[in-house]
Amino acid sequence: xxxxxxxxxxxxxxxxxxxxxxxxxxxxxxxxxxxxxxxxxxxxxxxxxxxxxxxxxxxxxxxxxxxxxxxxxxxxxxxxxxxxxxxxxxxxxxxxxxxxxxxxxxxxxxxxxxxxxxxxxxxxxxxxxxxxxxxxxxxxxxxxxxxxxxxxxx
Numbered sequence: 655x656x657x658x659x660x661x662x663x664x665x666x667x668x669x670x671x672x673x674x675x676x677x678x679x680x681x682x683x684x685x686x687x688x689x690x691x692x693x694x695x696x697x698x699x700x701x702x703x704x705x706x707x708x709x710x711x712x713x714x715x716x717x718x719x720x721x722x723x724x725x726x727x728x729x730x731x732x733x734x735x736x737x738x739x740x741x742x743x744x745x746x747x748x749x750x751x752x753x754x755x756x757x758x759x760x761x762x763x764x765x766x767x768x769x770x771x772x773x774x775x776x777x778x779x780x781x782x783x784x785x786x787x788x789x790x791x792x793x794x795x796x797x798x799x800x801x802x803x804x805x806x807x808x
Contacts, residue, residue, distance in 0.1 A: 663711035663741040665807075669734050676719040684724035684789065687733045688714040689740040689780075691747060691773060695761075703757040707765075709748040711740035731800065732790030738803045739783060743776035 661673060674685065690712050697706040720729065750768055755761050787796045 659714060659716045661713040661715065663713070663737060663744070669713065669730060669737060671720060671725055671730065673713065673715050674718045674720045674733075675715045676717045678719045678721060683721075685720040685729055685733055686718055687736040688717040689736050690714065691740060691744050691769070691776060693747075693751075693769070698758065703759065705755065705758050705761050707751050707755065707761070709744045709751060711737060711744040713737050713740075728793075728796070729790055732787065732796060735783065735787075735790075735796075735799060735803055736780060738807060739780055740776065742803070742806045743772060743779070747772045 661667065661669075669687075674687075676686070676688070679686075691709065692712045693707055693709050695705060696708045698704070718733075720733070747769065750772070751765070754768070755764060783799060786792070787799055790796055
């Protein structure tokens with residue numbers, strides 16, 4: 655965890671209703687999970703130019719919310735799915751970065767496109783997750799995704 659407003663994904667830390675602290679906007683949605691793929695440069699050598707980048711999934715508590723009348727364990731599982739999907743795509747980007755970005759020059763020439771391409775793929779997957787599960791209301795499809803997500807996180 656790197657701040658009280660942002661939660662870094664970990665296997666043991668699951669979302670709770672207390673994590674949804676944002677102001678509820680005008681929306682038909684029962685909930686909004688603000689998830690993002692973040693990165694930080696953890697080391698950089700001035701001698702060799704080598705660089706190490708950490709990619710991780712984050713949940714923003716200050717812009718995530720759940721309408722009180724819709725609070726349920728099932729909805730919380732669905733919202734955790736959004737966070738878990740973000741972790742899956744963070745890992746995918748980490749593998750790509752580790753394989754292709756060795757130095758500052760690689761970072762400046764390649765990283766933004768890599769990030770943008772993967773973020774677009776991530777966004778499309780999140781959108782399909784919402785459609786297929788009907789925002790968590792289609793129990794059978796939600797269970798299929800829960801299983802798929804668990805397997806992808808192994």
